[in-house]
Amino acid sequence: xxxxxxxxxxxxxxxxxxxxxxxxxxxxxxxxxxxxxxxxxxxxxxxxxxxxxxxxxxxxxxxxxxxxxxxxxxxxxxxxxxxxxxxxxxxxxxxxxxxxxxxxxxxxxxxxxxxxxxxxxxxxxxxxxxxxxxxxxxxxxxxxxxxxxxxxxxxxxxxxxxxxxxxxxxxxxxxxxxxxxxxxxxxxxxxxxxxxxxxxxxxxxxxxxxxxxxxxxxxxxxxxxxxxxxxxxxxxxxxxxxxxxxxxxxxxxxxxxxxxxxxxxxxxxxxxxxxxxxxxxxxxxxxxxxxxxxxxxxxxxxxxxxxxxxxxxxxxxxxxxxxxxxxxxxxxxxxxxxxxxxxxxxxxxxxxxxxxxxxxxxxxxxxxxxxxxxxxxxxxxxxxxxxxxxxxxxxxxxxxxxxxxxxxxxxxxxxxxxxxxxxxxxxxxxxxxxxxxxxxxxxxxxxxxxxxxxxxxxxxxxxxxxxxxxxxxxxxxxxxxx
Ligand code: TXE
Numbered sequence: 001x002x003x004x005x006x007x008x009x010x011x012x013x014x015x016x017x018x019x020x021x022x023x024x025x026x027x028x029x030x031x032x033x034x035x036x037x038x039x040x041x042x043x044x045x046x047x048x049x050x051x052x053x054x055x056x057x058x059x060x061x062x063x064x065x066x067x068x069x070x071x072x073x074x075x076x077x078x079x080x081x082x083x084x085x086x087x088x089x090x091x092x093x094x095x096x097x098x099x100x101x102x103x104x105x106x107x108x109x110x111x112x113x114x115x116x117x118x119x120x121x122x123x124x125x126x127x128x129x130x131x132x133x134x135x136x137x138x139x140x141x142x143x144x145x146x147x148x149x150x151x152x153x154x155x156x157x158x159x160x161x162x163x164x165x166x167x168x169x170x171x172x173x174x175x176x177x178x179x180x181x182x183x184x185x186x187x188x189x190x191x192x193x194x195x196x197x198x199x200x201x202x203x204x205x206x207x208x209x210x211x212x213x214x215x216x217x218x219x220x221x222x223x224x225x226x227x228x229x230x231x232x233x234x235x236x237x238x239x240x241x242x243x244x245x246x247x248x249x250x251x252x253x254x255x256x257x258x259x260x261x262x263x264x265x266x267x268x269x270x271x272x273x274x275x276x277x278x279x280x281x282x283x284x285x286x287x288x289x290x291x292x293x294x295x296x297x298x299x300x301x302x303x304x305x306x307x308x309x310x311x312x313x314x315x316x317x318x319x320x321x322x323x324x325x326x327x328x329x330x331x332x333x334x335x336x337x338x339x340x341x342x343x344x345x346x347x348x349x350x351x352x353x354x355x356x357x358x359x360x361x362x363x364x365x366x367x368x369x370x371x372x373x374x375x376x377x378x379x380x381x382x383x384x385x386x387x388x389x390x391x392x393x394x395x396x397x398x399x400x401x402x403x404x405x406x407x408x409x410x411x412x413x414x415x416x417x418x419x420x421x422x423x424x425x426x427x428x429x430x431x432x433x434x435x436x437x438x439x440x441x442x443x444x445x446x447x448x449x450x451x452x453x454x455x456x457x458x459x460x461x462x463x464x465x466x467x468x469x470x471x472x473x474x475x476x477x478x479x480x481x482x
Contacts, residue, residue, distance in 0.1 A: 254405035
């Protein structure tokens with residue numbers, strides 16, 4: 001049975017307690033590896049290593065840090081298939097998806113921030129003959145990165161890369177549910193010649209290793225992606241310690257489809273935005289609002305396409321959906337399907353576990369599920385389900401759909417389908433979300449900001465937003481002698 005190790009001070013080490021946790025293969029429902037059950041002691045060792053490495057790492061030029069990070073990016077690319085298989089096995093997502101999206105994006109995250117620091121500029125405020133001001137951005141020191149299980153290496157690297165690029169040293173904890181690719185990244189960093197202590201990866205539970213990271217007095221900033229409840233908890237602890245906080249939390253994203261949309265593209269893309277990664281992406285459009293005049297036409301076409309989605313073993317090339325990430329999560333999502341029925345919804349497709357044959361017979365598979373007939377403000381339409389479950393709701397006016405779309409506590413992402421330019425940009429400006437896609441979904445330019453409002457989080461990731469988060473800005477003023 002493979003044992004994952006922590007990556008502390010440049011070495012792969014056992015947890016101080018010698019305790020390990022089971023790591024499940026969600027497609028087979030079996031334990032396939034063990035992960036360290038790290039606690040405060042391991043986080044303390046990692047933080048000491050990061051503190052020791054900080055002076056030298058932060059003193060390196062952008063070019064020197066960039067070189068090492070680009071080597072990591074190259075090694076991720078070289079190990080694409082190995083990493084994609086590991087991601088698929090650990091998370092349950094189709095191998096094809098991991099190979100096309102998750103791992104290439106992890107490589108891009110390292111490459112993007114390794115080069116962004118070679119081009120950054122800082123403001124200079126000229127006071128004419130009396131003097132001038134300039135902004136200095138300096139690394140914070142030791143920072144904490146805590147990431148979730150849905151896009152494991154993709155989101156893990158999305159935090160680590162800007163933190164390292166801007167000269168910080170990192171104590172990172174991936175989700176205990178999907179730790180494998182973070183472990184493989186440790187091996188890649190050693191091969192890339194990442195100096196000891198610059199990046200430390202500590203595996204373990206949230207209340208254990210995770211809590212130790214947010215508590216640690218020497219860890220000055222926390223970048224977190226995960227559930228809103230956990231984000232709330234982290235803010236309560238880290239707030240009074242005046243740590244910088246970046247919280248990327250849950251979503252309940254509206255997918256707004258007007259009658260004057262490009263119908264075929266809206267249907268096709270909505271199937272992907274509903275069920276990609278088994279609906280386990282915080283950006284999935286789980287509430288589909290359709291203008292009444294095309295509601296029936298859309299419903300028929302959408303369900304027809306959904307029927308064609310194969311739920312199967314992640315390794316099979318034609319599997320469009322794999323297993324949900326864990327037994328607990330499968331039960332949580334099934335619970336919401338029951339709730340939808342209690343709230344008066346009709347399941348017009350799916351709603352059942354998928355029983356596969358042979359070695360996959362105990363996997364956590366669920367049909368893509370489409371529900372209609374619910375009120376916009378019922379719990380099913382207000383709470384994050386985070387699985388392959390979407391609701392269809394008709395609307396009559398722009399005002400009505402904006403009221404319904406904006407009615408939840410969340411404000412992460414939204415999609416607007418219309419060929420009317422004025423309407424597209426008007427609605428995009430009025431919908432309460434940090435990210436709006438017009439006639440597309442999950443199109444990502446890494447220079448753009450990323451994040452949500454309301455209960456979807458605090459702060460923004462991406463591009464210079466991320467580099468600014470991981471630095472302290474200083475204004476230096478100089479006055480000429482007269
Ligand atoms: O998230 P958690 P989970 C949503 C989704 C999901 C729910 C819970 O609705 O059902 O969140 O998912 C660490 N101190 N999203 O359980 O618990 C934990 O170990 C410090 C949306 O995965 O928030 C893991 O590494 N750390 C999200 C990370 O936090 C703690 C993607 C996320 O775990 C901790 C995933 C603590 N006290 C889930 N408790 C998105 N926005 O993409 C937990 N952790």
